[in-house]
Amino acid sequence: MKSMLNRLLCGLLGGGLLSVAVATPQAVALSENELLEKFSAVPVFVVADASGDYVTSVVDLPNDGEGNVSLLRVFFNEADVLTFVDQVRQEEPQFNQGGAVGVIDLATVHRLAQEERDVPLKLIFIPQEDDLAAARALDSNFGGNTASSLVPLFALQDGSGNYLPLSLGGDNGESMFSMFFSKQDADSVLNSVQQSNPDLTQVTVGVVSLAALSGNVLSSDDEAFERIRFLPDSEVINHIQGLNLE
CATH class of the missing domain: 3.40.1350.100 (Trna Endonuclease; Chain: A, domain 1)
Structure with a gap:
């Protein structure tokens, strides 16, 4: 086991x-902080670029009333995020220049989404x-x-x-x-x-x-x-x- x-x-x-x-x-x-403290024990995977910034895509989701949002895909295992990275590299060959998979915790991504920014960050969880x-x-x-x-x-x-x-x-x-x-x-x-x-x-x-x-x-x-x-x-x-x- x-x-x-x-x-x-x-x-x-x-x-x-x-x-x-x-x-x-x-x-x-x-x-909320107490809940996030519990989330801090949960690792998740994201895609980062050569500068260490998280890779997101800006879209205008239909019927959400929010306008443009920046989507951060959050994965719960490495195999899924690597599959996603392969797809991105096929569509955007320039991403081969230093893109990588990063491991952070569930609390951190929630706090990132709460930060004020010009384009709001929206989390997309991939179970x-x-x-x-x-x-x-x-x-x-x-x-x-x-x-x-x-x-x-x-x-x-x-x-x-x-x-x-x-x-x-x-x-x-x-x-x-x-x-x-x-x-x-x-x-x-x-x-x-x-x-x-x-x-x-x-x-x-x-x-x-x-x-x-x-x-x-x-x-x-x-x-x-x-x-x-x-x-x-x-x-x-x-x-x-x-x-x-x-």
Whole structure:
């Protein structure tokens, strides 16, 4: 099993899945900065030019009422962004002169989009195709009309659809509501937890969009949202660690 997931499972299996069903989180009115702090653990990929500036395209999107906007495409794995770079290079050969893939975090791109500029920056999230397909298999109505509404998050839930906290182990008995960007990671955790706790037959993997969860976090007042953590795809984390980035 992937190394990051192994570390996670050590905590889960040490303390076990909490047996108390907890209502679907509806956050402790976290501030936007607090939410972004949670996003800072999530790596994303963008395209940069030879000067290190992010590569964007200026367009006038129909029916948005914003006029010209600068689109920054944000990818959740390297393979997708490399495919995009190849397409750009075929259309614009001059891009071969120093263009590269950059790794930043989800909080940083959100802050970039909030900066005042002559042409507003709009984020276009490109979720992994397999995870998006898995989300739609779980919920045929998954998705929406914003970029972040197409980014799926997977979580363990009980038979009533309530999210379940996962124990981090240790003496303090801390538990967190884990939101996985990878369906495969969520399935692996579920399988391991059920092997350790055979009675948990009603526990399944559910899906919610990044947009929907973020909106709830910022508008609700349930303390459970303080305990949400975002878990990036472990394959992406292992790959980034192998790059020896400074």
